[in-house]
Amino acid sequence: MIKIIIAIAMFLFLILIHEFGHFIVAKLSGIRVNEFAIGMGPAFYSKQKGETLYSLRMIPMGGYCAMEGEEEESSDPRSYDRARPISKFLTILAGPMMNLILASVIFFVVGLNTGVTTTSIGNFTDNSPAKQAGMEIGDEVVEVNHTKIEKFSEISAIVNAYYKDSDIKEKIDVKVYRKSSGKEMTFSIAPQKENGNVFFGVESQLRKAGVLEAIKLGLVETIKNIIMIFVILGRLFTGKIALSALSGPVGVVKELGNQAQNGLMSLLYFLGYISVNLGVFNLLPIPALDGSKLVCAIYEMLTGKTVNKKIEEKVTIGGFVVLIGLIILISIKDIISLF
Template sequence: MSIIVAILVFLVLVTIHEFGHFIVAKWAGIKVNEFAVGMGPAIFKKQKGETLYSLRAFPLGGYCAMEGEDEDSSDERSFDNAKAYKRLVVILAGAFMNIVLAILAFFIVNMQSGYTDLRIDKIEADSPAYIAGIQENDEIISYNGKKPLLFLELRNMIINSNNESDTLRVKRDGELIDIEVKPELATIEDDGQVIEYKKLGIMPKVSYDFLGSFKESINTCRYAYRSMFEFLGRAFKGKVKKNEVSGPVVIIKTISSAAKVGFSSVMFLLGLISINLAFFNLLPFPALDGGKAVFILFEMITGIKPNKKVEYIVNIIGFSLLMLLFLFVTYNDIKGLIK
């Protein structure tokens, strides 16, 4: 059952992405030849108007086949003959729908399990926060000058701080107050290993309200994007470890484990993977939607339409590199599982 849940998560992610391309292509007047859920042989097909809707045997993909997207076409409603701005919106719509899906998934988790905001609910006795004079109901504004989006981000700021003392800015009764605080070392046991970490001794409020849940889901997406930009920065500097990059094998294993925990865990992972998919799909790399958007933006800025053959060759090279990366990551996944 957990494997089925993992497969369904992938199917939802891809279908929503392709539906974004599909619905905006229809709006733009671009001819869509087929909208498919799944890959491989068709097990169900229905022709409605000009578009074939199909359900295919392997539930690990899907596609929106637009006339003239990857081949020459004389049809006046082909993708290639549409205005540049319409083609750009169609290309970006897939990632946009993944962002919408992520916000919805996080919202459902927040409404079901509650969310922790940046207001302090409780303070441990004799903790650094207690000693520094932090009070219950204080709202955390910044930590060492940086504004956290989530309590999770605040915790990471505390753990990663190398200062002897840190500055915590809080809002109390409408007034901003700066407080010097010295985090203390604490330990936790995880699978027989003792892990050291820093803490202040504060507990956040847990809320379930509609608007707060929605705002928190957006902030979770913003934090995910911020983290991914930081990841790319470390990647360019060669500071990313192999175990920080996971492929489909590890992702399926993680989703399967989450399925055993409960619905909220699956929805949170769905949102996390969806926002990651949106981010990496928009990178200006050939064969990705971001790479296609670059060609369209070049046309919009210069008025020169890129050579179709050149674009095709660049996309083939980009796709080949992505496949090599996919195989490498999958190999490391399997190697890690065997160990």
């Protein structure tokens, strides 16, 4: 039960950061914010402070920053629809950007605490082909298939590229530097293959990262996750990945709970991954998401004309209905998988 509560709290924290981005830039832009809410459905706590109502709602899924004139026409001079196009653009962009910034900070913290990979072996997986061949913890991988290794990630890339056209039973040469003896040694290894990936069964030895290096790691990891999301979306649209493979809020909360059992750093990394997903997903030009409002703001900046409010409202409602329907279907699948 505690695991579920922690997971829900962390999920809502990501929503809070996202909506706070909209909120703070709206306030700085002079746009009136009527309500700042975390959760959906009926409110179980609310407090009026100035012009804004702050509320916590019963259903721990989503949240919103309700700006005057955002969804309906308003004569208020401080309404969203009367704001400058650049103010609209920055206000909407701020939500997803806050999630991406948060992800970079989380990955920075993880990198600072767990360290960075080296080309030395820190551990072996179960039934490791490399261990069976005679390699030892502490061995520094120098070459794989006569190709010099600069980063640990290159090992997997070289091995998978080699066995794309070669028999998995064929052995590949791996040269290591054994620190204990000060000698270079070469091993011929027949790797394993699982789920389409070929591997030796080795894990990198980590070293402590400096602050500047950890900042770089945070940014690089965020970019890597952004790229991975677009790769997954591409596979989804081409049918290489089924829609059933996606997870909704229920699945995310479940996985957050699972990661909590693997330690704080595993939990934080997954939180960063979800934050990237939330940021990127909201940037997509889909009705009812931030991306569609960004498109409208860009159109207004380029043409000097506003999008017809009634048409925008109908498209947004239609997109919202489809989106909620999709979330419900995926959530039902996630709930069924719990049992």
